[in-house]
Every structure is written in structure tokens, then in C-alpha cells.
Amino acid sequence: MTAYDRRLVELLLPAVWDADAAYGIRSPTAPDADMPKGTVDPRAASTLFAHLADIRQGWAAAPLTLGERQALILRYGVDLPDNEAGALQGITGRAVRYRCERGVGKIAAHLNGHE
Template sequence: MSTYTRELVEQLLPAVWDHDTAYGMANPTAPDPDMPRPTADPAHAGTLYAHLADIHTGWQHAPLNDTERRALIMRFGLDWPQKTIARHERIAASTASERLARAVGRIVETLNGTESESDK
């Protein structure tokens, strides 16, 4: 069983809105290209497609409020920097950063089957 991290979720989130993202995405669990290639069972060789399916589930089922969802759409769907999100939402850049961090954290918790202290 794979444990989802913030970094992995942030790498996968653009695929929620852009289905072509997967074609240019590197498998985060793959070995470095310059490493020798071992023989592998193709049925167990990678987890990228499972991760892509899971990120859609995380987006749909994570307990995100409207401001968190908007922040994720602007950051990972539209590829806006945090300053632009803050300006658009008329909030401080630190508030935009907090919303994004909280939203990504909630998706990570949902995918890992855990819940935060504030949700208990």
C-alpha cells in the first residue's frame, strides 16, 4: 500500500483538470533514468495510473470548503502563482498559502484514510 505525501499530491493535482497532463508526467516512483534496468513484472511495475485514479477520488471526497476548492483550481488547474490567487480573492498572500496547504493536507488525509485533529 502506498502512502500519499504532500509532494505527490501536488504533482498529481493538475491531472484532475487536464487529462493530457499524464502524458508528460514522470512516474515519481520510477528509478533514475541512468540506473540499470532490472527485469520487472509489468503488472506490478508502476503506480502512476493508480495514483491518477486516486487523485480524482481525493478531489471528490476530501472535506474541502469552497475557498479551498477555488484555491486548488486556481493553483493546480489554472497554474496561477499564489500572488495572483491572493490578488484575485482579495486576500493576503499568506492566506492563499494557508488555504492551499490546508486543502492539499485534506486530500492527503483522505487518500491515506486518516483524519486531522480538527475533523475529529
């Protein structure tokens, strides 16, 4: 079982709203493309598809506030800069970053089974 950290959650979040975003995501355990082919251990197979299913479940079930959900959508779904996302929400860019940090932390905690 892979623990979900902030980096992994931030990497996976765009796939919640855009299924094609998954094509640009590389598995952190995959070898570099220029490495020679070797044997494959099925026990260490890629967990990318499980991660994609988990992030969608985490988005739906994590205890996020409305402001955090809006900030995450604007940042990771629409890819707006913090200042533009803040203008749409009526807050500062710094407040958007704070909401995104809290939201990502809550999703990671939920996926790891913490409150």
C-alpha cells in the same frame, strides 16, 4: 499500498483538471531514463494510473472548503502565482498559500483513510 504525502498530492493535482498533465508525471519508483533496461517485477509495477484515479476521487470526496477548492484550482489547475490567485479571491497571497497547504493536507489525509 503507497501512502499519500504532500509531495505526491501536489505532483498529481494538475491531472485533476488537465488529462494531458499526466504525460509529464514520472512515477517515483521508475528508474532514470539513462539506466540500462533490466528485468521487470510485476509486483512492483508502476502505480501511476492508480494514483491518477485516486487523486480525482480525493478531489471529489475530501472535505475541502469552498475557499480551499478555489485556491487549489487557481494554483494547481490554472498555475497562477499566489498573489494573483489572492487578488481573484479577495485575499492575500499568504492566505492563498495557507488555503493550498490545508487543502493538500486534507486530500492526503482523505486518501490515506484519515479524517
